[in-house]
Amino acid sequence: MLDYDKEADAYDSTRGGEPRATAAAEAVLSLVPENTRTLLDVVCGTGIVTRRLAAGRAGLRVTGVDAAYGMARMAATRMPGTVALADSRRLPFPEGEFDAVTSVWLLHLVDGPEDARAIVAECARVLRPGGVYVTTVDKTAAHDVGSDIDAVLAPRPRRHAQDQAERVASYADEHGLLPAGRARFRGHGQGRSPHSTMADLRRGWFTQLTPDDPLTDHFIARLETLPGQQVPRTDPEFTLLAFRKPKSAG
Secondary structure, eight states: OOOHHHHHHHHGGGTTHHHHHHHHHHHHHHTSOTTOOEEEEESOTTSHHHHHHHHTSTTOEEEEEESOHHHHHHHHHHSTTSEEEOOTTSOSSOTTOEEEEEESSOGGGSSSHHHHHHHHHHHHHTEEEEEEEEEEESHHHHTOOSOHHHHHHTTSOOOOOTTOHHHHHHHHHHTTOEEEEEEEEEOTTOOOOHHHHHHHHHTTTTSSOOTTSHHHHHHHHHHTTSSOTTOOOOOOEEEEEEEEOOTTOO
């Protein structure tokens, strides 16, 4: 698992920076009703997307929460006074506090279905009746774009995805949330190159293999034979799902 405290300072530059943040915020806001006045961004990271959510809609008051101090510190420099340290499974807000709740690039990180279910439950709890919850789904799968890199990595052991769309929809349904829309956006700057993929494998990212596993060396050796070692392949396309809390709820 990535150490987000240590990675905070370099996180944005290695994740597509402002272009990706702009695309994400615009897609999220396309699913948020115009009359929304309060929005909670759960696990806001460095605040690069959160800030654009606030700037993208006049009159929208946005609050961010993150459990990693390094991330929350950076977010607080972008949005002073609106960021708190908090566990997404135990949000420090009363029931029905927000008109909208978002969790972008979160559910794919959790260890198991219990955590994913708990996060969705908390997002539903702090959402007012009539409000909308927006979350990314199928994040890891989005990176498989049919490239030569994907062909090399196809046999690798994979972590079980906790953000599968069907699974997330079932968790939302458990808490009375109804499907309310879908949007997609480009992950600018996140297309993999052979060189960057080898570096990720050496850090144990996006696979169940440890860096010292012989299979890691096998995949790296195959990646070294690909053309365009520094050339990024196609950017991923990420998916957002929206769920509405019925006005009769609560």
